[in-house]
Amino acid sequence: MEASSTASIEQFTDALVDDGEASGTPAPSPVYDVLAPRVHSLAELLQHPELLKPPEAIAPRLAYRGRVSMLVGREKLGGKSTLLTAAVAAVTRGALFLGERCAPGKVLWVSADQEHASEITQRAVRFGADPDLFHVLWPREGFADLMKAFEQTFPVAVVIDTLANFVRVEDPHSSGEWPRVLMPLLRTARDLQCAVVLSHHAVKGADGGYRDSTAIGATVDLILELRPDTTNLARRNVTAIGRWPVSGFAVELIGDRYELIQGAELSLDAQVLAYLSLNPGSSKKAVRAGVAQRAEEVDTVLARLLSRGAIRNAGNDHRHAYEVVQGTPAVLNGDAEVPF
Numbered sequence: 001m002e003a004s005s006t007a008s009i010e011q012f013t014d015a016l017v018d019d020g021e022a023s024g025t026p027a028p029s030p031v032y033d034v035l036a037p038r039v040h041s042l043a044e045l046l047q048h049p050e051l052l053k054p055p056e057a058i059a060p061r062l063a064y065r066g067r068v069s070m071l072v073g074r075e076k077l078g079g080k081s082t083l084l085t086a087a088v089a090a091v092t093r094g095a096l097f098l099g100e101r102c103a104p105g106k107v108l109w110v111s112a113d114q115e116h117a118s119e120i121t122q123r124a125v126r127f128g129a130d131p132d133l134f135h136v137l138w139p140r141e142g143f144a145d146l147m148k149a150f151e152q153t154f155p156v157a158v159v160i161d162t163l164a165n166f167v168r169v170e171d172p173h174s175s176g177e178w179p180r181v182l183m184p185l186l187r188t189a190r191d192l193q194c195a196v197v198l199s200h201h202a203v204k205g206a207d208g209g210y211r212d213s214t215a216i217g218a219t220v221d222l223i224l225e226l227r228p229d230t231t232n233l234a235r236r237n238v239t240a241i242g243r244w245p246v247s248g249f250a251v252e253l254i255g256d257r258y259e260l261i262q263g264a265e266l267s268l269d270a271q272v273l274a275y276l277s278l279n280p281g282s283s284k285k286a287v288r289a290g291v292a293q294r295a296e297e298v299d300t301v302l303a304r305l306l307s308r309g310a311i312r313n314a315g316n317d318h319r320h321a322y323e324v325v326q327g328t329p330a331v332l333n334g335d336a337e338v339p340f
Contacts, residue, residue, distance in 0.1 A: 105156030
């Protein structure tokens, strides 16, 4: 692929850099030539049976071929970089990740935050990345540097850490600029058939969500939001919203390995907290119904979370209104060592 793709990559790069500097262009499908877009009939599209299948996972649950994912979490506390490093390290080996086999190949870690090389190196070594297949770029010119790195590496997966420092917009809360700067990344994923994962910051509020404009979420293919589990320091609960059917999950970092924790296995404490995060001000009756567990068990959890300061009752003794306390610590047992 590398020798035959060089000319196409160079032409493609010129087109995308122009788009990145001017206006966004709708992302073409991988079934036709990016340099000569044209209208396709459904009959033509049906000649490609892969279009009727779910996207291929490069790193299970996180990165998909031809798609752009966005992993959202609080800065320094969410564990975004740690989880993504573990995922792409497994890609370099074609190893198992979260119980499924990764698609093998080169990966490109784009440190838009200009993270020190020691931190990236230590994480990559920790999770067993193949040294010859794990590549790092510290960009100065954003998208133009990314395209040059593509010509050198031809990765199957790209991580951009973080989105806010990779692109520059005058008003990050406005929807007007984001499609222009995100569309070249979407076209990169589509036309070069790689997985692109954007690391992005979450808002500070208890309700969560990603920072800046809703145009960001409207453009990417998959949004994954990491939330610390207040009862387990090593666990992260993940909500997922995508263009194809996806479900939430939880991961736990055990030593140097992530384990998948299915939703049904989440602790009742975590289920109650997750429900209250989405439904602040809920009564005790509503929480019982929301988590569909025995009333006595739910009441015990509510009392425990209240005593630990993870939630509060914004109502009164006669009309409860439970909500998650902003800034709730990632663990409630006094252990301050964060493995992420």
